Amino acid sequence: MAGGSRDIVDAIFRSKSGLAGVLILMVILGLSIVALIYVPFDVSSKWNDITFWQLNPRLAPPSWINIFLNKKLPETVIIGEKDFIKYEYYVETAGLKYVTLEAKLDYSYDEYPSEIIAMLYVNDSSGMLVTLKWIQPNGIEIPLCRLIVGHGVTPIYIGNRKDVQEGLMNTMVKLGIVPPGTIKPEVLLFSDLNHPNSFEVLKGIYRFKIDAAIPNRNATIDSKLIVYGKVYGLAGTDSKRRDLFIGVVWGAPVALAFGLTTAILTSFIQTLLGTLSAWYGGLVDEVFQRITDIYMILPFLPILITISVIYKINIWTLLAIVVALSVFGSATKTARSMALQIMSEPYVEAAVSYGASRRRIMLLYILPRLLPYTMANIVLSVPSYVFLEAALSLLGLGDPTMPTWGKIISDAFEGGAVIHGLWWWVLIPSTLIIMTAIAFALIGLALDKVVNPRLRER
């Protein structure tokens, strides 16, 4: 029988499966390191903050799907305050300040945007009369809306406004075109209005114009135009516009930390208790074995659910409870029988006869021999704990603040991603969780050969 930690490392790196497992884990760990660089803010505080994600499109698939499509889906285009050309003048006789803002938007995608929002920033509270206009590449000018804007930030949801729809209708009537039954501004604004039923995007340079008037010399207006796309980032977005890439890469360290810590603690405790059971024998052994039998039949998940329902817990308390519920287990039994075997070996007998202390024999002569087994056990039980966290999330018992893989999958399931085919929302976190599980299983397979040489493939 092999022993010692050198053999473990050897076993992992000499076998193909172990190497593959380590490689996959390295990639996932690499991703988590990227996460720390790519996302410099505190995710747990921002993840549930809706305003933080408002510049992202809703339920957008990842950008790279454009490579596989023959139609190019639009990305979100944001025209910032600095991109507007601004003219201001004050007319003394009328006592009015005029501001015009104009921005150019080069649109060459094959699909319409999903939403259009114009943000207006006004520094005066006396009320500013604002007129928004849209000029298509073919020169057709469409009045969008006219409204009085007060102090502060005013978002104008162009896609949802009645007056924008009317403006479009009037423009078409003026052109002698029969307007379609339903008017979707985000579609018609980007179509050739001479052929409104062609459903083809009119590519070219669009102009967005704002005319404002206010009876105050110092007042001014700024604007930002957000044309939401239909694809986003590396992993798409969810129903709350959150960048799933951030969630998914942040889920990696959380999942690994949770899985590894739980696996290490439970495996070590179970092995130690099994060894103690063998070492002391007699009554201690009997009691430990009966407790283990009971522990193995306990309804683990129902008890865990009861605790989570009654005492709202976070992920680290959950970890402590899982460990407490797994103090005894199958590893206790295996470790006990292995320890009994080791104790009957001559070198332990020799140690006893030359008067080595009990602690010395236990820590230096018996436990190290159990190390390979414990290691294999740790590696093999990591995936089950990663999935346990996901399972609890699905039942609505996960940590609500952290973006864990399980939380994202459960959000996706509840958000109808499965029944509406929003594949990226489900498949990207799922792939990562499966890759992690398989990586540990492969490493476990490599270790299995050290622990159970009888099963070695012939």
Place this chain on the structure above:
Amino acid sequence: MSGATAMLRYLAKRAAFLLGTLVIATYITILIANAGGLIDEILSAQIKYDITTNLARTPGWSQLPENEKTRIINERFESAIKAKGLDKPFLERTIYYLIDALTLNLGRALFITSASGSKRVVDIILERLPLTVLLFTTGTILYSIVGLFIGLYMARRPGGPFDRLFSVFAIVTQVIPPWFFGILFIMVFAYYLGLVPFGGIVSVPPPQDALGYFLDVLYHMALPLFTWVFSLFGAWAYIARNLMIQIAEEDFVVTARAKGLPENVLMRRYILRPSLPPIVTSISLSLIASWQGAIITETIFNWPGLGSLYSQAISALDAPVVIGLAVVYAYLLVATILVLDLTYGFMDPRIRGVA
């Protein structure tokens, strides 16, 4: 005769142990739930509710002045609390609750009602139990049979292409829980291929005739059943394979083979038979895990059994149902082990007392 007594003694021993486990599991649940005084609260709220509804039905009750009403309610409430033993110290109270729970006297649900309109937790749970048993017992029997046969086949030529392929499959499916496959399969088979419904147990509205109803349930059962078998039979086959390979190396098998016994007799009598008891032991452990895995799998497939009741109770924060379910699960696990012990007893000649 001695064979029967040996068997009975074995069964009595196991039954006593399982009963002890049941009591401990239930007691742990109760201790956890009542550590924050939750069961106390639930019970006293129920007593108060019973008293007020009873009194409201008494003639002349509404004519009484308000403070008189409160006095009578409080009086009865206190005597009921005394009668129930709710004024006793914590540990004594939990013993009362333990007896209540073990006799399935699980109280009344806060929000959830059974299909028949009952608010009693037992009724709600027992109404759902057959559906869970239907799906997962069928699934478990199916995957054990499929797994056993594939395991046997793998053990014939260890290291061959089939064995290698299935070993990888087994290892991969072993680490991924059934509910996870459930999510992926719903997406593939229900959304993209449209072969099966997204979930539930019957169509809305359900078919009128019995045959149509039966076929409709089968149609809804197909995907959860497939998921269950798909995700669990690999691990099973792997366990069976390893056991067979181990036994095939034993001296008595080698001798039998040397004697020139035909391979299929060898397989049945010399390899399969001695490997059955350990297979039963490992199935009992995997069954415990799979009963609990059923909770989430049902939630995913919206299968109206105990698992969906769990997620319903969790989202409604219906604590009596959650506690009741934990008790019923303890019963379920213990009953499963008891059945397996029985099977084990019949299979192992040492216990059957043949030798």
